[in-house]
Amino acid sequence: MPKDTSANQTLLHVDNISLSFGGVRAIRDVSFEIKTGEIRAIIGPNGAGKTSMLNCINGFYHPQEGTITYRGQTRKQMRPHDAAAQGIARTFQNVALFKGMSTLDNLMTGRILKMKGSFLLEALYLGPARKQELEHRAFVEGIIDFLEIEDIRRTPVGRLPYGLQKRVELGRALAAEPTLLLLDEPMAGMNVEEKEDMSRFIIDVNEEFSTTIALIEHDMGVVMDISDRVIVLDHGEKIADGTPDQVRDNQAVIEAYLGVSHD
Amino acid sequence: MAAGEVAVGRSVDMAALAAQADTFPKLLLKNALERGQRPASREKDLGIWQSWTWDEVLDEIRALSCGLHDLGLKRGEKLAIIGDNRPQLYWSMVAAQAIGAVPVPVYQDSVAKEMQFVLEHAETRFAVVDGQEQVDKLLEVKERCPKLEQIIYRWPRGMRHYKQPFLHSMADIQERGRAFAADNPDFFLDEIAKGKGSDIAIILYTSGTTGVPKGVVLSADNCVVTARNSVELEGLTEKEEVLAYLPMAWVGDNIFSIGQSYVAGFCVSCPESGATVMQDLREIGPSYFFAPPRVFENLLTTVMIRMEDAGWVKRKMFGFFMNLARRVGTRILDGERVAPWDRLLYALGGVLVYGPLKNTLGFSRIRLAYTAGEAIGPDIFDFFRALGLNIKQLYGSTEASVFITIQPNGEIKPDTVGVAVTGVELKIAENGEVMFRSPGVFLEYFKNPEATSETKTPDGWVHTGDAGVIGEDGHLKIIDRAKDVGKLDDGTIFAPKYIENKLKFFPAIKEAVAFGSAREFAAAMISIDLEAVGNWAERRGLAYGSYQDLAAKPEVYALIEDNVRQVNRDLADDPHLAGSQIHRFVLLHKELDPDDGELTRTRKVRRRFVGEKYDRIISALYSGADHVDIEAQVTFEDGRTGTIKADLVIRDVETAPAPAAGEAVAAVAAE
Numbered sequence: 001m002p003k004d005t006s007a008n009q010t011l012l013h014v015d016n017i018s019l020s021f022g023g024v025r026a027i028r029d030v031s032f033e034i035k036t037g038e039i040r041a042i043i044g045p046n047g048a049g050k051t052s053m054l055n056c057i058n059g060f061y062h063p064q065e066g067t068i069t070y071r072g073q074t075r076k077q078m079r080p081h082d083a084a085a086q087g088i089a090r091t092f093q094n095v096a097l098f099k100g101m102s103t104l105d106n107l108m109t110g111r112i113l114k115m116k117g118s119f120l121l122e123a124l125y126l127g128p129a130r131k132q133e134l135e136h137r138a139f140v141e142g143i144i145d146f147l148e149i150e151d152i153r154r155t156p157v158g159r160l161p162y163g164l165q166k167r168v169e170l171g172r173a174l175a176a177e178p179t180l181l182l183l184d185e186p187m188a189g190m191n192v193e194e195k196e197d198m199s200r201f202i203i204d205v206n207e208e209f210s211t212t213i214a215l216i217e218h219d220m221g222v223v224m225d226i227s228d229r230v231i232v233l234d235h236g237e238k239i240a241d242g243t244p245d246q247v248r249d250n251q252a253v254i255e256a257y258l259g260v261s262h263d
Numbered sequence: 264m265a266a267g268e269v270a271v272g273r274s275v276d277m278a279a280l281a282a283q284a285d286t287f288p289k290l291l292l293k294n295a296l297e298r299g300q301r302p303a304s305r306e307k308d309l310g311i312w313q314s315w316t317w318d319e320v321l322d323e324i325r326a327l328s329c330g331l332h333d334l335g336l337k338r339g340e341k342l343a344i345i346g347d348n349r350p351q352l353y354w355s356m357v358a359a360q361a362i363g364a365v366p367v368p369v370y371q372d373s374v375a376k377e378m379q380f381v382l383e384h385a386e387t388r389f390a391v392v393d394g395q396e397q398v399d400k401l402l403e404v405k406e407r408c409p410k411l412e413q414i415i416y417r418w419p420r421g422m423r424h425y426k427q428p429f430l431h432s433m434a435d436i437q438e439r440g441r442a443f444a445a446d447n448p449d450f451f452l453d454e455i456a457k458g459k460g461s462d463i464a465i466i467l468y469t470s471g472t473t474g475v476p477k478g479v480v481l482s483a484d485n486c487v488v489t490a491r492n493s494v495e496l497e498g499l500t501e502k503e504e505v506l507a508y509l510p511m512a513w514v515g516d517n518i519f520s521i522g523q524s525y526v527a528g529f530c531v532s533c534p535e536s537g538a539t540v541m542q543d544l545r546e547i548g549p550s551y552f553f554a555p556p557r558v559f560e561n562l563l564t565t566v567m568i569r570m571e572d573a574g575w576v577k578r579k580m581f582g583f584f585m586n587l588a589r590r591v592g593t594r595i596l597d598g599e600r601v602a603p604w605d606r607l608l609y610a611l612g613g614v615l616v617y618g619p620l621k622n623t624l625g626f627s628r629i630r631l632a633y634t635a636g637e638a639i640g641p642d643i644f645d646f647f648r649a650l651g652l653n654i655k656q657l658y659g660s661t662e663a664s665v666f667i668t669i670q671p672n673g674e675i676k677p678d679t680v681g682v683a684v685t686g687v688e689l690k691i692a693e694n695g696e697v698m699f700r701s702p703g704v705f706l707e708y709f710k711n712p713e714a715t716s717e718t719k720t721p722d723g724w725v726h727t728g729d730a731g732v733i734g735e736d737g738h739l740k741i742i743d744r745a746k747d748v749g750k751l752d753d754g755t756i757f758a759p760k761y762i763e764n765k766l767k768f769f770p771a772i773k774e775a776v777a778f779g780s781a782r783e784f785a786a787a788m789i790s791i792d793l794e795a796v797g798n799w800a801e802r803r804g805l806a807y808g809s810y811q812d813l814a815a816k817p818e819v820y821a822l823i824e825d826n827v828r829q830v831n832r833d834l835a836d837d838p839h840l841a842g843s844q845i846h847r848f849v850l851l852h853k854e855l856d857p858d859d860g861e862l863t864r865t866r867k868v869r870r871r872f873v874g875e876k877y878d879r880i881i882s883a884l885y886s887g888a889d890h891v892d893i894e895a896q897v898t899f900e901d902g903r904t905g906t907i908k909a910d911l912v913i914r915d916v917e918t919a920p921a922p923a924a925g926e927a928v929a930a931v932a933a934e
Contacts, residue, residue, distance in 0.1 A: 141309040146420075151538035153310065193901065204421060 005038040005228050010069075011180060011212050012057065017066035019052055019236075026052040027063065028236045034180070039206050039213045041223045043247075044233035045256065050216040051093060053233065054182050057214070058090050059083040071179075084113055087179035091169045091186060093216075099158030103168050106157055107143060110175025111136040143171045147201060163194035170201065174209070181205065183215035187222055195219065199226050224248065232256070275452040285460035286483040288324075288361035290525040292455065295321040298501055298528050304350035307535035307543060314530070315350065323351075323437070325451050327358035330440025331389065332450070334413055334431070338363030338457075341385045341466065343411075345369045345378070345401075346393025348507040348533045351417045351433060353521060355391040360464060360483070362454045364389075367466045367478070368512040370864045371397065372857075374902060377476075379404035381468050385478055385709065386410045391433070394418035398430065460484040466709050467514050469661050478709030479514070479661045489664040489703035490522030492685040496669070497631055501528035503551045504628065508533075508540045513865065514661040515635075519553055522664075544625035552632040556639035557866065559654070562624055563643050564770055568798055584612035585649070592617075592649030597673045617650045626652055633657050633669075636865065638741075638760075640768035641677040648675065656680045658739060662718065662725050663687075664703030668739050679738035689739065690724070696745040697731040698724045730758075747870065749780025755842030757785060759870070762843065765833060769826040770795040771819075774855045774862075776873050777845070778881055784846040786884040788877060789823060790814070790854050796822070811852040811909055820914055823850060827916045835919035844918040847884050849891070851877075852909035858898040880911065889913055 012034040019027040027049045034040045042050050055061040057068065059078035067074050070086065089110070097106050115136065121129040144150055147167050152160060157168055166186060173181055186202065187195045203226055205211050217223045223230060224244040232240040232247055234256040240247050247253055281293035294303065299318035306313050315323065336342060342359045344366050346352050356366040367385045369378055371393070378400055382390070388410055392398055398416050405411055416422060417433045444451060464483040468476040493499075507520040520531045529551075534543040570581050591605045601609075621627050632647075632654040639656065647654050653672070658680035659665040668689070670681030683689045687701040700723045707715040719725050730745040742748065743760040751757050759777040766775040766789065773792035779785035791814050799822070800807055807813040831844040855861040861873050874881065876895070883891035894908045 138309065141311075145309055148536065150307075150310075150535045151542070154542075196901070200421070207423060 005035045008035040008037050011036045013069040015067045017063045019063045026236050030238045032231050034214055036212055038228040041227035041230045042216050043223055048233040049236040054184055058088050089173035089176040089178035090182035091173050093184040095165045095169050097157045097169055102154050102156055103152050107140045107171050107175045110172035140175055143174050147171050163190045181211050181213045185216055187219055275456045286458045287357050287525050288455040294528045302530040305530055305532040306350050324354045324358045326437035326440035328361040329443040330436035332362050333439045333443045336364050336389050341365050341367050341387040343367050343369050343387040343390040345397045346371050350533055365463050370510050370512045375400045375403045379407055382408045389413045391415045395421040467661050477714055480706040480709050481664055482706055485664045485703050486522050489666055490518055490526045493666050494523050494527045496685055499527045503529035504547055504549045505531055505551050506544055506547050506549050507531050514665055518665045548628040550628045550630045552629055555636040556634050559643050563646055584616040588649035638764045644677050662705045667699050679740045682737045695730045697727045697729045700724045751779055752783050757843045765830045776868055785843045787845050787848040788851055789848055790851040814850045832919045847915050849911050849913045
């Protein structure tokens with residue numbers, strides 16, 4: 001059920017963003033904001049510019065026009081590692097994990113920005129390095145418990161089924177303790193049961209860790225169920241923005257996204 | 264009353280109570296006094312094994328007991344326990360017993376409807392559950408269970424939106440309990456002192472192969488005495504390591520993980536989750552282990568599949584030493600004489616093969632392992648015994664508080680279940696049914712005097728419902744369920760379970776159901792084992808899309824037909840059973856599943872239900888048709904249902920000629 005987040009502070013504000021690749025205009029003059037604590041969905045047909053939008057937010061693409069304001073700081077350009085340092089973590093449409101490494105090690109890489117210390121101490125596993133490693137491991141074990149992946153802790157992720165890899169990827173993003181979590185089609189290619197599990201995890205992350213979430217998803221049922229507010233993009237333009245109910249009834253959305261109305 | 268007065272005016276002496284040792288709460292006191300610093304419970308949480316000593320467990324249980332009392336649980340009332348094996352749930356059982364309430368563990372994977380039946384029938388007022396999943400199930404049925412008032416959950420995950428006043432977290436209840444205990448310092452021991460051996464200790468609902476589940480009422484004496492007898496018989500000590508991973512609602516888990524643990528004082532470890540059992544087993548390295556044949560079977564299948572993928576050297580080495588082990592391993596285990604050269608080779612095999620293999624399986628430290636529930640395949644049994652694992656079969660039932668017979672060390676025969684254990688009397692009724700009388704004999708079926716009098720005679724003998732024979736050596740051999748043993752049209756004895764077990768001993772066959780009672784000939788429905796057959800198919804480059812697709816392949820039919828022919832040859836060797844060879848069989852399009860009601864929760868076939876459900880297939884088996892169209896309902900894990908349509912092929916199998924009486928004699932004479 002959508003919760004009312006209208007009174008919350010704006011965490012991220014996207015202002016008149018436009019992005020082109022040569023002659024292709026991926027995003028045209030789009031503005032919206034994400035409020036602290038909400039689950040914000042971005043939907044739209046294929047090629048509507050959804051992933052491009054996420055890539056702009058975490059600094060992977062640099063929009064030619066417009067600004068992004070995150071936690072009160074307005075910027076024109078940012079690099080992905082800056083975004084990560086400021087508490088933005090993401091998952092990818094096509095899982096991007098270290099296939100040869102175990103689930104545990106993959107999650108530990110999510111802690112990398114939180115690790116301090118010298119190379120030498122790390123290598124020798126001495127003093128503060130040891131203490132730090134244990135703390136990070138404890139944190140990661142909390143995530144393993146949270147996502148119920150104890151049984152694959154030591155399994156190389158390349159051997160896992162797709163649905164579980166998606167879950168591990170969510171875990172790695174969570175290991176960075178993000179303020180804003182970007183999920184690119186977290187449920188693509190999953191069966192109904194896996195989707196239900198993933199929906200539950202997303203809602204739990206949002207509510208228990210108070211993480212703000214922006215997600216792209218194709219499954220309309222899932223989007224309408226779990227998000228607080230929805231933005232609809234079509235051909236790079238924003239055509240609707242509101243609660244799931246408002247969006248569902250919007251004529252432009254029905255035409256663009258669903259094609260025909262089934263009354 | 265101020266906290267400072269705690270020690271003053273204590274009316275009950277803890278040591279005297281502990282010495283009575285006739286209930287589990289008293290045994291808890293005993294363990295806390297005698298081995299307070301030794302571990303009692305262990306659980307893997309956040310990747311680390313967390314332990315509680317007996318002293319700590321006493322403290323936790325006291326807090327729970329007092330908390331439950333403060334919440335309103337009264338002497339004689341029932342408390343449902345639902346969830347995976349967790350120390351806190353085991354503590355809840357003893358906590359309830361301490362204040363005279365009766366724990367009723369419920370199978371945690373029951374669907375809501377089954378759960379409702381037990382809760383309603385047992386009139387449980389309280390329920391202690393593991394977490395959100397079980398809370399959801401209870402909320403679904405709560406309106407239909409008017410007696411159910413309070414629900415306590417162990418794990419708060421996902422519970423933040425549940426505002427119902429009757430939901431409590433276990434931590435809150437324990438906090439209330441600690442406050443209550445501070446105000447009423449004598450309460451806990453006073454309550455324990457009121458308990459006695461003849462009190463009801465627990466009600467266990469049997470999964471019920473026929474009809475509705477029955478609540479088996481066991482007294483504290485039943486559980487404590489049986490546990491004590493078995494501990495003495497096998498020499499279990501406080502140093503045993505066990506992993507509790509079988510359903511808490513099953514009598515075996517109750518006797519092993521509470522009964523024997525409290526009597527002998529050993530520590531019970533709980534796995535991190537259902538999916539990690541095999542890894543946890545390896546980390547804990549149990550010294551004492553129980554598993555149904557299915558688990559050993561799965562382990563063997565896994566080992567064999569992994570070995571097929573291993574390199575040439577490893578495969579050869581494994582083959583050589585396993586042959587040696589099969590030849591001499593069991594004899595060494597049974598203490599028989601073996602040639603020194605073989606002994607030496609076996610020791611070498613221990614270093615190179617058996618040791619590493621046992622370590623991988625988590626069996627390095629096993630001193631004693633039991634298997635029961637159904638017949639174990641002789642190959643499987645021999646494989647593990649050859650490795651030097653002392654696996655023994657036992658025969659028991661809920662009505663007996665588990666133990667009826669156990670195979671004594673050194674007298675292990677694959678086709679018997681051993682001799683009567685201490686305190687058990689055994690006899691075979693006129694109709695061939697096994698009957699027993701023991702200190703573990705249950706009090707009654709809860710609210711079901713009719714069933715009680717059917718099962719238990721006034722002088723305490725219990726009908727097991729199993730047909731069996733006792734050999735001259737005193738070993739009991741179980742053939743089948745007494746009521747399932749039937750006759751073919753021509754009068755040949757037909758023991759379906761016996762045939763099914765023979766079929767199931769082949770790795771490719773997961774389940775089999777044989778028909779033949781009052782029929783012209785015997786026929787079978789078989790469901791294949793997806794893992795084993797799938798692997799077999801991959802090796803042959805045989806592509807398949809689904810279970811249904813794989814099961815319909817002519818190649819798979821040929822594979823199974825070979826197995827069936829082998830069974831027929833075995834049956835032909837026994838003059839009594841030669842007539843009940845399988846003439847026709849069909850491969851099912853799906854696995855038999857408890858969710859569809861085809862198996863019980865302990866995975867035994869519900870014969871009558873299957874017979875009705877697959878009525879069309881059975882008529883086709885006996886009509887001479889070579890295929891049958893069916894449409895079957897399936898239940899998915901989330902409780903929704905769907906239908907599967909399939910066209911199943913029926914295959915005829917040649918039967919082996921029964922040896923004529925004269926030939927058999929001649930063959931024996933020739934040897």
